[in-house]
Amino acid sequence: MLNPMDMTNRRILVTGASSGIGRETAVLLSQLGARVILVGRDRSRLEGTLSLLDGSSHRVEPHDLAELDEIPAWLKSLSQEFGAISGLVHSAGLQMTLPLHRVTAAQVSKLVEINLTAAIMLAKGMRQIEVLASPGSLVLLSSVVGLVGSAGRSVYSSTKSALVGLTKSLALELARDGLRVNCVAPAFVSTPMFEEAKNRLGAEQISAIEAAHPLGIDTARDIANSVAFLLADSGRWITGTTLVVDGGYTAQ
């Protein structure tokens, strides 16, 4: 049976694979035949993801992306060990909700480092001739708040908005290398992070959040489906785009 999203034996690296969208993406990619490299800070949580994957040729790779300058060399060493990489998903990220008058420059720098600079360095590493199994695909995780405003989330939304611009410029620059670059912008999905947020936000805010999604709050699998679509040959003529997957959040 024809499967346009088949990724049999393709090596794909997923950052933030310990939980949420990163974990769900890794699971789906394994079900589509990919060999997945799971990246996160905590080995035991990555092994939790590994236990959910189909197939056996996956790898757990604990790594701290805060070591930004090391990222290209680290990707080169990974490709030497496991083979060239045809896909990379940058799902790792930090969130912050705080009124502007409480924001510090150090907090801004931290979010920029992980959400934006790490994405740039991953792209820099991915395009290396020893690393990229061309044609390749890079997928970044933006957010609906990179597209529309959200009070109290100015720092987070600006980093996510930056990814939309980064995606377009990298798409142009890396087309000659055979590397497509796209972005997925999710709204709220049901993840451990969202479950934790429920405790913090209270019933009133949670019901308002749910009401802002005409199709309701759905699962991380809905985001993973779009990421896989952009990684696989189904997305082979798509580059520089931001795919909004939000249950109607930004339609309003």
Add this chain to the structure above:
Amino acid sequence: MVLSDLLAMRGVNLVLRAQELKQVPYRFSGECRRKNMERNEKHMTNVEFLNEIDAIIEAKPGTTAMDDQLASLASWDSMATISFIAMADEKLGLALNADQLASCKTVGDLVKLCAGKVD
């Protein structure tokens, strides 16, 4: 500004990960344990607590008193609530939630919510 106003301004996408605001990601579990120990040792005096409330509502130090009604503080809104939860996490090592804060009527009630961390 009340919560519903905030949400109407598309401020609905509120996720609080205050514990992620502060430091470089921990590289070693030993460092995590040390940080957790530090969190358990965090506390502040009543005066420091009131100064934090003043900072959250952008009032001069010494403005707020323990028996002040939160509803009477001009700037005590949903953003202040978010700031308070972030402050309690960062400076007191407490994970509070919005429903707990909603039940507080006075500044003193906030102190009770931080039982054992403010004296």
